[in-house]
Amino acid sequence: MLHEFHSPVGREIAVGKAIPLRIRTVDDCARFSLRFDPARLAEASKAFGLALPAKIGDVAASSGRLAVQLGPDEWHLLAPLAEQGGVERAFAELYSATPHSLVDVSHREVGIEVEGTAALLALRSAIAFDIEAMPAGMGCRTIFDKAQIVLVRETEERFRIEVWRSFADHVWGILQATSREIELDI
Amino acid sequence: MLVIRCPYCEAERPEVEFAYGGEAHIARPADPSTLTDEQWKDHLFIRTNARGTHFERWRHVHGCGRFFNAVRDTVSDKFVTTYKAGLPRPTEAELEGMRK
Numbered sequence: 428m429l430h431e432f433h434s435p436v437g438r439e440i441a442v443g444k445a446i447p448l449r450i451r452t453v454d455d456c457a458r459f460s461l462r463f464d465p466a467r468l469a470e471a472s473k474a475f476g477l478a479l480p481a482k483i484g485d486v487a488a489s490s491g492r493l494a495v496q497l498g499p500d501e502w503h504l505l506a507p508l509a510e511q512g513g514v515e516r517a518f519a520e521l522y523s524a525t526p527h528s529l530v531d532v533s534h535r536e537v538g539i540e541v542e543g544t545a546a547l548l549a550l551r552s553a554i555a556f557d558i559e560a561m562p563a564g565m566g567c568r569t570i571f572d573k574a575q576i577v578l579v580r581e582t583e584e585r586f587r588i589e590v591w592r593s594f595a596d597h598v599w600g601i602l603q604a605t606s607r608e609i610e611l612d613i
Numbered sequence: 614m615l616v617i618r619c620p621y622c623e624a625e626r627p628e629v630e631f632a633y634g635g636e637a638h639i640a641r642p643a644d645p646s647t648l649t650d651e652q653w654k655d656h657l658f659i660r661t662n663a664r665g666t667h668f669e670r671w672r673h674v675h676g677c678g679r680f681f682n683a684v685r686d687t688v689s690d691k692f693v694t695t696y697k698a699g700l701p702r703p704t705e706a707e708l709e710g711m712r713k
């Protein structure tokens with residue numbers, strides 16, 4: 428799997444000093460880009476096995492599945508690798524009655540988890556909007572430095588970044604530099 | 614950096630997430646083949662180039678991906694309001710209320 432050969436994979440940045448901060452790549456998972464008629468969202472929720480959020484920015488998550496609504500008819504879906512085939516089959520059954528687009532983007536993205544009391548500080552170094560005002564359980568597409576990412580605030584102090592593989596090194600490098608600055612109190 | 618409110622995301626987002634899309638409310642002629650070259654040139658290239666209140670399109674390209682319309686003052690760069698694509702342009706009276 429391409430994912431394994433990506434350089435940040437399996438690496439970790441830990442800052443254990445006064446402000447704890449831990450940044451690590453998350454385990455490989457299945458990812459989908461879903462475009463679906465919002466008026467018939469219940470069908471998609473049933474196929475995915477999770478009630479999909481109905482408002483841009485909202486996140487739904489349970490038992491290893493996560494869905495964030497990115498646009499009026501667009502969702503980013505995460506599921507455990509083992510369930511990828513099942514999700515694809517469930518949506519394929521819907522297709523004749525409800526045309527939609529479900530694209531496997533599993534290998535396009537790398538997931539990075541940023542956790543700790545300094546997580547906000549680390550992310551603020553490269554994200555231009557007020558992340559502090561973003562409640563836990565929300566997510567959006569945005570720009571990290573120059574790279575497009577999907578940012579999900581999983582809890583108050585834990586964020587998940589989904590970034591294209593080709594940009595992942597860049598994002599990782601910035602997080603590394605920022606962590607160093609946080610460690611040295613610069 | 615400008616902070617722009619996306620009417621689809623209903624949130625304030627930084628300018629880097631957006632792309633400018635030119636003047637808004639320019640209807641494409643229904644039957645271009647009946648137009649003279651002069652009229653077609655006007656449709657393609659001639660814009661108001663307002664000094665002050667300007668109706669313009671933006672796209673939330675690194676967010677929800679949607680085009681929407683905005684009213685911006687080209688002198689102060691201040692956004693008066695943003696609204697969804699397809700909605701009519703706000704009247705001067707409505708804009709006056711929003712400027713306060």
Ligand SMILES: [Zn+2]
Nearest residue numbers: 619622673677
């Ligand atoms: Zn938006």
